[in-house]
Amino acid sequence: MTLETKDLKRMASQVRRDILRMVYECQSGHPGGSLGCTDYLVALYFRIMKHDPSFNMDGKGEDLFFLSNGHISPVFYSTLARSGYFDIAELKTFRKINSRVQGHPTTHEGLPGIRIASGSLGQGMSVAIGAALAKKMNKDHALVFSLHGDGELQEGQNWEAAMFAPFNKVDNLISAVDVNGQQIDGPTDKVLGLLDLHEKFSAFGWDVMHADGNEMEGIVEALEEAKTRTGKGKPVMILMKTEMGKGVDFMEGSHKWHGVAPNEQQLADALGQLEETYGDF
Amino acid sequence: MKKYTYTESKDTRSGFGAGLLEAGRKNDQVVALCADLVGSLKMADFIKEFPDRFIQVGIAEANMIGMAAGLTIGGKIPFTGTFANFSTGRVYDQIRQSVAYSDKNVKICASHAGLTLGEDGATHQILEDIGLMKMLPGMTVINPCDYNQTKAATEAIAEFEGPVYLRFGRPVVPVFTPADQKFEIGKAWTVNEGADVSIFATGHLVWEAILAGEKLAEEGIDVEIINIHTIKPMDEEAVLKSVRKTGCVVSCEEHNRYGGMGESIAQLLATHLPTPMEFVAVDDTFGESGKPEELMKKYGLDSSDIVKAVKKVMKRK
Numbered sequence: 001m002t003l004e005t006k007d008l009k010r011m012a013s014q015v016r017r018d019i020l021r022m023v024y025e026c027q028s029g030h031p032g033g034s035l036g037c038t039d040y041l042v043a044l045y046f047r048i049m050k051h052d053p054s055f056n057m058d059g060k061g062e063d064l065f066f067l068s069n070g071h072i073s074p075v076f077y078s079t080l081a082r083s084g085y086f087d088i089a090e091l092k093t094f095r096k097i098n099s100r101v102q103g104h105p106t107t108h109e110g111l112p113g114i115r116i117a118s119g120s121l122g123q124g125m126s127v128a129i130g131a132a133l134a135k136k137m138n139k140d141h142a143l144v145f146s147l148h149g150d151g152e153l154q155e156g157q158n159w160e161a162a163m164f165a166p167f168n169k170v171d172n173l174i175s176a177v178d179v180n181g182q183q184i185d186g187p188t189d190k191v192l193g194l195l196d197l198h199e200k201f202s203a204f205g206w207d208v209m210h211a212d213g214n215e216m217e218g219i220v221e222a223l224e225e226a227k228t229r230t231g232k233g234k235p236v237m238i239l240m241k242t243e244m245g246k247g248v249d250f251m252e253g254s255h256k257w258h259g260v261a262p263n264e265q266q267l268a269d270a271l272g273q274l275e276e277t278y279g280d281f
Numbered sequence: 282m283k284k285y286t287y288t289e290s291k292d293t294r295s296g297f298g299a300g301l302l303e304a305g306r307k308n309d310q311v312v313a314l315c316a317d318l319v320g321s322l323k324m325a326d327f328i329k330e331f332p333d334r335f336i337q338v339g340i341a342e343a344n345m346i347g348m349a350a351g352l353t354i355g356g357k358i359p360f361t362g363t364f365a366n367f368s369t370g371r372v373y374d375q376i377r378q379s380v381a382y383s384d385k386n387v388k389i390c391a392s393h394a395g396l397t398l399g400e401d402g403a404t405h406q407i408l409e410d411i412g413l414m415k416m417l418p419g420m421t422v423i424n425p426c427d428y429n430q431t432k433a434a435t436e437a438i439a440e441f442e443g444p445v446y447l448r449f450g451r452p453v454v455p456v457f458t459p460a461d462q463k464f465e466i467g468k469a470w471t472v473n474e475g476a477d478v479s480i481f482a483t484g485h486l487v488w489e490a491i492l493a494g495e496k497l498a499e500e501g502i503d504v505e506i507i508n509i510h511t512i513k514p515m516d517e518e519a520v521l522k523s524v525r526k527t528g529c530v531v532s533c534e535e536h537n538r539y540g541g542m543g544e545s546i547a548q549l550l551a552t553h554l555p556t557p558m559e560f561v562a563v564d565d566t567f568g569e570s571g572k573p574e575e576l577m578k579k580y581g582l583d584s585s586d587i588v589k590a591v592k593k594v595m596k597r598k
Contacts, residue, residue: 064354116383133351160339
């Protein structure tokens, strides 16, 4: 399903409602980062990527997406369900016993659309590079996308991967970092500052871009631009500025909503700010 | 005691190198990754024949495991190569999440396992790797005993769907298994049939068990020697069948007594057939620098230790 930009915005509103209702339902999960990355995920799955919701693991000929910061699973699950990978009714089972919709994404329960488990941070870039290498070996010209948290970049494995990809000309990879400046213990600048990510990734050999991750026209344009930069000998990195909790005024910009569920009143307030566009699950 | 002879000695890691080349010839989906130890892992022949199917990762084992997991998504069968220490302890979480929990068809191939790595000392001599790997749900754990068995095992795991830990070593040891053997994952090999004691051995300790069996035969003790090359899944039927006959057990492995093959056998027996048992294994300590044979002697892993353990356990029947 490919949507026009105005419908992408409507879909983003619905996905945000899903995120809040999923997290409320089980009183557990990570709404902040999920809301912040909604526009990016919706743009990817409903405009940018060539993908098949009938799902096969190998994804030959398809663009692939890997979520490295697995704790923002609510936005991933909602986007997959709304794209047709599984029934939206299954979103109700998020984080509940006997569910395929686990707290963090996993292949283990057979949920369509998931190709790797993530949750323990810092592993997704390596996996995405591996999948990109397999595409090259298979002469498959589709692309690989990956998303990473900014706090997550404190994990050392990212920098092993960041060193590998440009040196080996993995130029069918478009990674993005969700630069929201927040992590569990507070602002990244206070916990362990990332300093200049543009300089860092450039120095490692990436083609670095910037985007406003909460502005639909902007993120679509950035992803389209990123696609034109593939195949030129460098992996592409989009440093995507977002606001944690985007779309719900009392959640915006604070690490306090990283991993906390809203109560009944807060849910009602939040849903009042987001139009139901494609029908709640 | 059946007579075992050998005409040559080789390192098991060379068996891996030869097996990898064969696996690569048989299946063009087989790819190899290495973290700056191509020479040690004997990967040169594979690289020469299949340069486009080899990925030099540099000294970055976590990235290697993650990339291997990603490569399976395009249908590749990745074999990762580095020392056993860096194949397991260093990357446990990467293996746990990106490989085992994600059900990825990655073959983790680990050389220089155990004390016989020798002079490099304890930083490199991992004695905990079997335990780490066998605890992961869905992981198959294999520790072959000589060049030929390692080669056959390497070819076999390429045809097997699922994550595998293949453990082998550095030193040159006797080649006593047949070159044309078929390696069956999870199927124990009866090295010698006997009635008095069951010796279960894996890896380099299989040859030591044969030497011990010859010595014990001279004293009239009839040992059964079973090679447990696949530690997980364990060939439970073979173990129970042997122990029902002999009534006592000695396990032999180049690994910590905690977490190793012996522990898996003990758990099986405690559940189904409680039996006196002795463990020839490293007694919960780190290793040190030295020559392989000196270390095996100092840490109680040579044939004379197996002889002692057999005599001890037979008295407990």
